[in-house]
Amino acid sequence: MPAGEYMNNTPHPTAGSNEEEAWLWAQIKAEARRDAEAEPALASYLYSTILSHSSLERSLSFHLGNKLCSSTLLSTLLYDMFLNTFSNDAALRAATVADLRAARFRDPACVSFAHCLLNYKGFLACQAHRVAHKLWTQCRQPLALALQSRISDVFAVDIHPAAKIGKGILFDHATGVVVGETAVIGNNVSILHHVTLGGTGKAGGDRHPKIGDGVLIGAGATILGNVKIGEGAKIGAGSVVLIDVPPQTTAVGNPARLVGGKDTPSKHEDVPGESMDHTSFISEWSDYII
Amino acid sequence: MPAGEYMNNTPHPTAGSNEEEAWLWAQIKAEARRDAEAEPALASYLYSTILSHSSLERSLSFHLGNKLCSSTLLSTLLYDMFLNTFSNDAALRAATVADLRAARFRDPACVSFAHCLLNYKGFLACQAHRVAHKLWTQCRQPLALALQSRISDVFAVDIHPAAKIGKGILFDHATGVVVGETAVIGNNVSILHHVTLGGTGKAGGDRHPKIGDGVLIGAGATILGNVKIGEGAKIGAGSVVLIDVPPQTTAVGNPARLVGGKDTPSKHEDVPGESMDHTSFISEWSDYII
């Protein structure tokens, strides 16, 4: 995306720096202001969710509180809980910023940061999970589990609050994503909808996948058990994976096989979680025939 | 369905004619009236959604406004937007009528037009998408995208507002359907739940499937990239398709193969999107063995 597309003129600060959060918030407000002017029917929505707030964490807490509330879990209670958590944890806020960047730059259908903040259920589910995870680590399990349940009802995204998720994550479309209790997801990972990082049965313990940095997992892929998906690996859409996948390789099919073969798998150079290349392996997938 | 099952006695007018909309609305009101009399507990619901309205577009706009509203996007605003759009676009209303017919005649579990109008989230998501698409073509992108987001939250159906969808469409069950920005769906297509018409990565441009008239896509099928599914083709449940599928053929499996083989695929005569025959290819699917 050329820099000229930004709504504000200050140069984009270093990723992860303190300035980036402020820069991004200014950008989001500028986008929302432009949209409110162009579309009066949406202006009320944009003011209540973005333009009336003084910071990204207030806007996000308001939006999540209103999205996830129910008749028995009031929006004011959730707003308070989200705002307290985001306000007191700079790492959480940095992860939010990185996730907004991930959606904005990896998904060609994402037209603005404000678009992602307001409309991407994968983004919103992930931020709410980050708060649930924080509560989990503070031994507030019942609240964390209630929050997981609301996220699953509202966004159809079911992430156990104990699951560890890195920064710069894109859950694209997101409907039907399931992530189990002992799963770990690295940084800069992209996960499409209907993806399962599931367990292996009724035994407890460490039983869910470990996803390395930069991995791309295609729509409908199912990865089961305490397996390791190496850094930069790519999992094809609809694949069923039950064994480790080496770094920088591509696994496809049900059951999944490595492109290039088990012993001499093709290695790619890019970071699929960022390049989002779903389909370039087709020519190499020898038995893919229609 | 024998004509005798209709609640009103006037003969069924020609499909697509001006009279058909009026005929269908009279039929829906008769069905709702019968149900309200038989079930007092549901009468309030039937009056508020159907029997108190003077036209199909008012009933549908009311129902969509109440289903898709949130605390920050009020039902009255949405109702107004839906009603204005449907009232001013006869083609939209004709598509709605064709979609109601599609559900009523293709899905054996659909017991009445009123049942579809009130209860089929695939039908409702599709009608809301038609309005979002209209907004998109009027350069009202932010509103169209907000509507897409609400449809995805409420119905778990995520259709980009730019996607073009024909008439006589059945989204059966519908949960988890994802349709990308540059996808095109022809007329008389039937699509089961969990179906993805997805893109190929982070590059923009024309990157989603083109689905021909009369196609049937089974549950959980994933079709990725700017590929062409020919008229009357059939995609088996759970298939992963990344290459063109010829007309009147059947693709199954992950990766998908043509039934009958790549070079001599079996050709069927029916229109699968209308006949809804999911499974007759089994005997031909040579390596399908349990």
Add this chain to the structure above:
Amino acid sequence: MPAGEYMNNTPHPTAGSNEEEAWLWAQIKAEARRDAEAEPALASYLYSTILSHSSLERSLSFHLGNKLCSSTLLSTLLYDMFLNTFSNDAALRAATVADLRAARFRDPACVSFAHCLLNYKGFLACQAHRVAHKLWTQCRQPLALALQSRISDVFAVDIHPAAKIGKGILFDHATGVVVGETAVIGNNVSILHHVTLGGTGKAGGDRHPKIGDGVLIGAGATILGNVKIGEGAKIGAGSVVLIDVPPQTTAVGNPARLVGGKDTPSKHEDVPGESMDHTSFISEWSDYII
């Protein structure tokens, strides 16, 4: 789970006995009381959903009424309907108890009965379906279908009210489950998310799968047509099954094959629906290679 984990000290009564319901309700209240004391932010939620009620059926009816209501189907109406149905049908209540036990003992992420009662959308969708099914058998189809629609909107679980479901069922994660009109599910079955028990086309009649007792169906499996999945069979994640599967065998893949081969399939001894062993067949799955 060691008995010592229970919150109340009376010994666990015989499953299915009259005493079990009372024992379980006492257990749930003790769990909720402990959580309310530990987490004031959740106490209001726990009192309104559990601690203010005098019986499990009142608590469940209240919770379902509030979850499934909409602006046109009020919570009080639904509460009344649920409470009347549960109060007058001891078999329904026994099934609820068995389902709570199933979640508690099969899912290692389930930390308490109260956790399941409040937060498991699969459990809640199943109980609401049981009521819809009862209404269906009482010739109250329009109400049953309206309820199905609400369950599908709110929980993304779409079970036709005519489908017959046994006791001791675990719908784990549950998002995207679809169960057709003539499907039958036995006792002690475990079904993961995205599972489809679908039909075969637009013809009516008996057209959906029959699932035997003790079956385990993995995430994303699609079973189509009037096929029989034998007692104790196991269906691998992502499988597409269109033909009968013998008892105590394992079917995997797309198209599904029997582990051990069509003619000499491996037979397991356990009850997979209860043991929840998803992945032990891997070593036997000869062509599973990464």
Add this chain to the structure above:
Amino acid sequence: MPAGEYMNNTPHPTAGSNEEEAWLWAQIKAEARRDAEAEPALASYLYSTILSHSSLERSLSFHLGNKLCSSTLLSTLLYDMFLNTFSNDAALRAATVADLRAARFRDPACVSFAHCLLNYKGFLACQAHRVAHKLWTQCRQPLALALQSRISDVFAVDIHPAAKIGKGILFDHATGVVVGETAVIGNNVSILHHVTLGGTGKAGGDRHPKIGDGVLIGAGATILGNVKIGEGAKIGAGSVVLIDVPPQTTAVGNPARLVGGKDTPSKHEDVPGESMDHTSFISEWSDYII
């Protein structure tokens, strides 16, 4: 009102008899059915509040639950509380019936029993008070006081739950009525809006008015202290009364004087609480001059 105006044809049973409640409920349903047929826009409202219910107490409990609920006091909880109380107390139900008769026959603007049941805030506030009073006598003060508060917020009628109120009461218009803790109101009393039955200061004890049977209290009258308003007395609009009023006499003015003079007050024969004659004393009111 001539009997011919009733919607049902069975003769009106004896007041207070067991049959009267059933007769009245049949009448109300007939009225609501007529209105629902004449006015589709109101049919949903009439079905949800009246026509979907099997008894007057269910209809009233539903209506009060929905009127008095708030985001922190849910309608289902209130519905349950109202229904339990009305179901278990025949005297309460008889008072409700008598109050409906009072409104129907004394207020010429009351066009039907259904009109009163649905729309008269004085009637609704009084029924809710009857339940609050029952709770008060059961030593459930906090709940009774919370209910008083909701009645005061929603209907602008503030009756302390300890106040004792007879049967056949008409609170006409009702806005601004205040009735204190130790007030007692007899049978067949009519009280207009803005009437205060107030106390005398900060001392506790018996400190509010006692209103005899058949009394009529005009709009804006203020009666303060433990004074006795005799049977059949009439209090003029805007009067301020701080001393006992003898039976069958009329007090008017600020400060109030007896019509006819203190020593030879005029005595009327009718029961003003039933005849509702507000103004016939004018000619006798010697110093009333314009």
Add this chain to the structure above:
Amino acid sequence: MPAGEYMNNTPHPTAGSNEEEAWLWAQIKAEARRDAEAEPALASYLYSTILSHSSLERSLSFHLGNKLCSSTLLSTLLYDMFLNTFSNDAALRAATVADLRAARFRDPACVSFAHCLLNYKGFLACQAHRVAHKLWTQCRQPLALALQSRISDVFAVDIHPAAKIGKGILFDHATGVVVGETAVIGNNVSILHHVTLGGTGKAGGDRHPKIGDGVLIGAGATILGNVKIGEGAKIGAGSVVLIDVPPQTTAVGNPARLVGGKDTPSKHEDVPGESMDHTSFISEWSDYII
């Protein structure tokens, strides 16, 4: 108010002309825009109620629909009813404009037309009554009475839908106003809170006051019976009036007397309903002594 205070620069058109409605709407939008810019916390409210609408009747219908809705009378239904009525009756819209002018120019606490439109419950109750009255004259009594009930619940203003009300009316503060079935209110009348225009008993027929043009009725005044308050008369606060009051005179007290005496009452020249002079008669009120 000097013209310079207006937000738009076009000259104020003739009262009652077609142009005035457009001029006023432009003025209201300009006021709302100024307030939205100055107060981001209120911008969402101002956009949803005013700035997103294309006409005064749409804004007013939206606002009334959202204010008067309940869980059993949905906002969309009310919005539709209000919009249809206002759109089809230019006289109603002219009365609304005259009422806005009345509040703006008579009440020194009214800072803008938008302030009145959004915040004055007397104004809103009066506009809703105008619609209820229209429904009443169309023989839609049940709907009109349901609307009266909602107005009384929400605004504590109880006006019978049959009452006839002129143009340019100010209900100031408005809490507790009661206007009976056969009351008539002329043009340019100002009525303070707690005012009753009441009936005389349980007999039907013409039984409520007739208020002439330009009358001012002070807070808490009670006028009972089919009496005539002459043009330009003034009724003092707290007065109780049961007999005709001649034009241009002032009645005060309980019972009310004419200032200047019954036979030689003082006559004023101004139009009290417009000048709002509540208290200038004090020096003439001979027995007013503290």
Add this chain to the structure above:
Amino acid sequence: MPAGEYMNNTPHPTAGSNEEEAWLWAQIKAEARRDAEAEPALASYLYSTILSHSSLERSLSFHLGNKLCSSTLLSTLLYDMFLNTFSNDAALRAATVADLRAARFRDPACVSFAHCLLNYKGFLACQAHRVAHKLWTQCRQPLALALQSRISDVFAVDIHPAAKIGKGILFDHATGVVVGETAVIGNNVSILHHVTLGGTGKAGGDRHPKIGDGVLIGAGATILGNVKIGEGAKIGAGSVVLIDVPPQTTAVGNPARLVGGKDTPSKHEDVPGESMDHTSFISEWSDYII
């Protein structure tokens, strides 16, 4: 009230001290905890409004936000506004504490501080006004006026945000209270329901009453114009006052007269706003005769 009635055992700190707020909050929590234990049906309400909060200002902000919100003014926005204002202004919080004490010790029907905090609309309206007044002084008029409107809709209490109100105020019952823009109310004043502190016409400027410290104003009293009610004066119920009232005297009647006569009015020693003695003047009121 004997100290033994308090729920907590620490001695009552000095009024207005920093410790008093903490002491009172501890007292309120103890009261709420006792009630929650005694009444499970109310526990959810008590936890959400009081027991889940860490301070009085959080509890009050939550309660006011939920009471005053509407579909166009969300509870989260109001909660934020209340919390910010109370948190940053110790004088506001001290006034809240003094008002709670006023209700608790002057009103014999007030059984606990929690009772007042949750259920007294006069108390809640006054606290919301204090915030509106603060916004007014910060030149945020549109927001202050919107808040005034919500208070008037919800509590039927209409206080202009510019009005100045002291500490230790009891608005008892409160329905129908109207306080104008330039009114001033001193400390330790008690005001009953239906009281008007009104203006004199359409001229702006200083035009409303000034109420001295310790004044008691009876139900339905109307005080109009820029008049001075001296310290410790008492205004009888239903009085209409248009001229100054000297300190420590009692004015009664319509028009109001001084008890004891204009030239030799009786003087009382107590502080009526605190002693709440409404009626002891009766024997002195020579022309009060029934």
